[in-house]
Amino acid sequence: MSKKSCVLIVCPECGNDTDFVEVADDVIITTRYVQNNDSSFTQEDDESQVLGEIKFYCGECNADLSSFHQRFLAMLF
Numbered sequence: 318m319s320k321k322s323c324v325l326i327v328c329p330e331c332g333n334d335t336d337f338v339e340v341a342d343d344v345i346i347t348t349r350y351v352q353n354n355d356s357s358f359t360q361e362d363d364e365s366q367v368l369g370e371i372k373f374y375c376g377e378c379n380a381d382l383s384s385f386h387q388r389f390l391a392m393l394f
């Protein structure tokens with residue numbers, strides 16, 4: 318087994334280390350469009366604002382892994 322330099326997030330309940338679910342409450346998604354001369358639209362900007370809490374769950378057993386969420390964000394590319 319090769320040892321990686323990073324520490325995997327592992328669900329303490331079921332040992333799952335591959336499937337995770339992020340759930341955001343109260344999200345406002347605002348998208349700006351510019352209308353072109355030929356009446357088509359071009360998307361300019363896409364900003365989403367999370368007003369509520371962001372929860373992080375195990376994808377296998379749905380255990381609440383929100384304490385790992387910061388680490389998840391740091392490793393998200």
Ligand SMILES: [Zn+2]
Pocket residue numbers: 328329330331332333375376377378379380
């Ligand atoms: Zn789990």
